[in-house]
Amino acid sequence: MDSKEIDLLVRRLEVSAGGADFPIVTQLAERQHDPFKILISTVLSLRTKDEVTGKATEKLFRLASTPEGMMKLSEEEIRQAIYPVGFYRNKARQIPEICRDLVERFFSRVPDTLEDLLSLKGVGRKTANLVLSLGYGQEAICVDTHVHRISNRLGLVKTKTPEQTEFALQDTLPRCYWSRYNTLLVSFGQRVCRPVSPLCSSCLLGDLCPRISVTSHR
DNA sequence: AAAACGGGGGC
DNA sequence: GCCCCAGTTTT
Numbered sequence: 514m515d516s517k518e519i520d521l522l523v524r525r526l527e528v529s530a531g532g533a534d535f536p537i538v539t540q541l542a543e544r545q546h547d548p549f550k551i552l553i554s555t556v557l558s559l560r561t562k563d564e565v566t567g568k569a570t571e572k573l574f575r576l577a578s579t580p581e582g583m584m585k586l587s588e589e590e591i592r593q594a595i596y597p598v599g600f601y602r603n604k605a606r607q608i609p610e611i612c613r614d615l616v617e618r619f620f621s622r623v624p625d626t627l628e629d630l631l632s633l634k635g636v637g638r639k640t641a642n643l644v645l646s647l648g649y650g651q652e653a654i655c656v657d658t659h660v661h662r663i664s665n666r667l668g669l670v671k672t673k674t675p676e677q678t679e680f681a682l683q684d685t686l687p688r689c690y691w692s693r694y695n696t697l698l699v700s701f702g703q704r705v706c707r708p709v710s711p712l713c714s715s716c717l718l719g720d721l722c723p724r725i726s727v728t729s730h731r
Numbered sequence: 732a733a734a735a736c737g738g739g740g741g742c
Numbered sequence: 743g744c745c746c747c748a749g750t751t752t753t
Binding site for chain 1: 746750
């Protein structure tokens with residue numbers, strides 16, 4: 514796929530994903546340029562729907578908005594604030610831990626390198642890359658289940674794991690598309706090209722999808 | 732590579 | 743009741 518075809522694909526994804534008015538894009542834009550907020554909200558978003566995560570993040574930040582403040586919150590306080598995101602045992606425990614790490618090892622700042630971000634407890638490649646991309650404006654591809662699934666469905670990559678997808682996309686996509694691409698694909702994956710009962714009839718990319726007539730896209 | 736983790740909400 | 747979800751960690 515040459516760069517002209519890729520540019521066309523990204524544009525078509527933009528149209529299919531519904532453009533900037535889509536809630537996820539709006540929410541992400543609001544969190545932009547605040548790496549700490551992006552980090553915390555992404556940890557909260559693990560296996561949880563994004564509308565729920567957005568509200569939970571706001572409530573939590575009303576309690577404390579800095580690593581210093583947040584590391585002092587009790588598990589119970591956090592649990593109440595972030596209801597109903599689920600995964601409380603992990604999340605309510607990890608947040609003060611991450612904040613303590615930020616204060617003690619990184620001078621209360623969210624790191625801006627992949628290696629440092631991955632050293633935080635509960636932060637994996639997807640979270641780390643999202644912080645780099647949205648928080649620090651670096652070109653990064655963060656691969657979640659949507660990006661993994663749809664990149665394969667569109668034939669951009671042929672991979673088994675999200676990590677393989679990340680590296681394959683780095684080879685396939687020019688850098689300038691990385692940040693736009695992953696945000697778009699998540700929107701597209703949630704509203705149109707869903708894992709279960711995808712809206713193929715209203716999808717504008719049917720000609721690129723080998724499974725257009727198949728009922729399930731899993 | 733696969734399983735464990737883990738809980739509210741939608742149907 | 744059953745299944746799904748912007749993942750990460752452990753076996």
